[in-house]
Amino acid sequence: MEKTGGHISTELRINDRIRVPEVRLVGPNGETVGIVPTDQALKLAQEADLDLVEVAPMARPPVCKLMDYGKFKYENAQKAREARRNQTNVVIKEMKLRPKIDKHDYETKKGHVVRFLKAGDKVKITIMFRGREQHRPELGFRLLQRLAEDVTELGFVESSPKQDGRNMTMVLGPHRKKADAKAEARVEKESRAAERAASEAEEAEFRAAHRPGGKKERGRSENLDPEIEA
Structure with a gap:
């Protein structure tokens, strides 16, 4: 974390923004590498096509991890969005x-x-x-x-x-739970909408088949006795 304009930023320091002489390095899979010079840690990050991210700035020395920082931010944003969606307001x-x-x-x-x-x-x-x-x-x-x-x-x-x-x-x-009740209500609403649409479709088909000139009307005409038609 850094102070910017008197405010504390929660943005993690990465790569060249890490200005301490040495860091406690953690590998991309969580394995402990140990305390290494920051320059060496940056070199390892570049070779692995990853970022060096300071995950525990208050530690002595700070703990840094090799990771794909873009992917890390995206996944954290997804988790935060999911948590907000699952959060229920007590009413x-x-x-x-x-x-x-x-x-x-x-x-x-x-x-x-x-x-x-x-x-x-x-x-x-x-x-x-x-x-x-x-x-x-x-x-x-x-x-x-x-x-x-x-x-x-x-x-x-x-x-x-x-x-x-x-x-x-x-x-x-x-x-x-509120979330479960909302989910069930949504499913019931969608089910009723589907049933209503199916009913309207059947009614429309019935009307089309029984109006003058429709299939039912033509079928009766075709089945008349030829002698009666003559």
């Missing part, structure tokens, strides 16, 4: 319920929770108490317990129910 959805929620509303709220968990998102469930309900925390606890049991195939209790002022909260975590 926490929230669902609010009342301790005395009716059956229809409960099923609706549960449906939202199911959808969130299937998508690989965490869900924060909040039970909101009002008035005297605050003195009946067991109502909220039982409701959260019921919901956790109802969605146990899709998620698990990541944060147990706890009282927070007038509210009681619980966090459900998905069994599936």
Whole structure:
């Protein structure tokens, strides 16, 4: 690493930019060569049609390796891109319920929770108490317990129910990773698109075959009794 304009550059020093008298040299296959004069290391790099790259500048002497630096940078860029693609942003959805929620509303709220968990998102469930309900925390606890049991195939209790002022909260975590959920959703979308295209093609073929002058119409005309035609 070098300092440029007061900033530290993460760019590795290579070849003639390595200005120390000697280096600890590592071969292209990871084998240890030993401590050699930098001039000799550069000569070995040129003979092998490789670069001399300073991989550990803080070591004494610095560690340098013989490698194809262009290929090395390309592979590192590929790895970084793959890591960014696989990185998932943690999303926490929230669902609010009342301790005395009716059956229809409960099923609706549960449906939202199911959808969130299937998508690989965490869900924060909040039970909101009002008035005297605050003195009946067991109502909220039982409701959260019921919901956790109802969605146990899709998620698990990541944060147990706890009282927070007038509210009681619980966090459900998905069994599936966000990336897996996205991949499956993409496959399902492509499958539906393919089925729709096939259905439209069949419908178009059917219409073409049954319109006047089509194959079906001509076939019936050809099969008429000659005597009737006469």
